[in-house]
Amino acid sequence: MATAGFSLIPNANPTDARVREEILANPGFGRFFTDHMAHVRWTASDGWHNAEVRPYGPLTLDPAASVLHYAQEIFEGIKAYRHADGSVWSFRPEKNAARFRASARRLALPELDTETFIGSLKALVAQDIGWVPTPGSEADESSLYLRPFMIASEKFLGVRPSKEVDYYVIASPVASYFKGGIKPVSIWLSSTYNRAAPGGTGFAKCGGNYAASLAAQKEAEAHQCDQVAFLDAVENKWVEELGGMNLFFVFKDGRIVTPALTGTILEGVTRDSVLQLAKDAGLKPEERPISIDEWREGAASGEISEVFACGTAAVITPVGQLVGENERITCTAENGGEVGRSLRKQLLDIQYGRSEDTHGWLTRLA
C-alpha cells in the first residue's frame, strides 16, 4: 500500500525473511539497507513531483551530474523507534524537516515542505516495517536509521544551481552505536583544521562539511583519539563542536553549558532536546560562547565535572579526555558522568515510549 502522495513500485526480490532476521540480530551501523527507498524529483520547470517508494538499488547518474563535481548535496539523520506495542515512531522529525530546508537554502537547493519530508519517512517505513528492529530490552538501542538526502543531478559542467534535483530516503537497521556499552571517548583538539567559518556552511548538514573534516579525523586517529573537536576559525579560541556531534559542559554547581549557535555550529535536535530536559531536571542550561581555556581550566580544577557529546546516532557520549599536542586533560572521571547518563536515559525512554512524551516530541510513522 502506498502512503498519501507516494506511489509504490514494490521490490520484486525482497530480502529473504530469514536473512533479514539474521541482519536484524546483528545490524552494526549503516552496513545493511532495507528493500525500498523513497524518491521525489524536482525540476526548475515542474517543481517537486513523482513521489514514489521504489526498490532500493544503485542510482543512474550522468558523469556530468553537478553533485559529482560541485558537491551540491545535503542530508539528514533521524531514527525510527519501535515501541512495545509494535508501533513505530520518530523523534521531532519536524525539526529535521526545518533544518533540511535551512541546509537547502544555503546550498541553493530547492526546499522540501515538512509534509512531504515526513510523508517520505512514513511511506518508506510503512513499506519496510519488517526492518524496524524490536528491542529485546532497555539496553538494546536498536532502531531503523533513516537517511534523507538531496542531490543536484543535472548533466551540466558549470557552476550554478542545478535545475534538476533528486531527493531520496534510504533506511538502515542499526544497533547501539557502541558495541559493548558506552565508553568515554577521547577528543583530539585540532590546531591544524577548522570545521566552519562565519558565512560558510557550518550550520548546514551538507556532505562537504564531512569531507572537509576527514583529514582532521585522521589526525585525531594518528594521536589515538576517537574524535576531533573544532575551535572557531577566527580566533581559534571558542569551542564549537565535534565532527558530527554537539558538546555540553556540566559544571559542579548545576550549570550546563553548550556553545551558542552562531552560524558555525550545526543545530542538533539532540542538543535542543538536552537543553529542555536539563531545564526540566532543575539544571541551569546556558547557551553561550565557551573558550578552550575555560574547558581546560574547568576540567583541570574539577569545576567542570563532566563533558559529553550528543547527536542522533550515538545519543549522549561521555568525553573522557581532551588531548592536544602537549596536553591530556581528564574531562569525565572513569565512573563519572552521572548527568549525561541520566539525560541519556530520559531521552531514550521518551524515544522508545517507556516514559510519557510530555513535550509532544514523537510522531507516529507506522
Ligand SMILES: *Cc1c(COP(=O)(O)O)cnc(C)c1O
Ligand atoms: C548531525 C550533526 C549533529 C547532531 O545533530 P542531531 O540532530 O542531534 O543528530 C551535530 N553536529 C554536526 C556537525 C552534525 O552534522
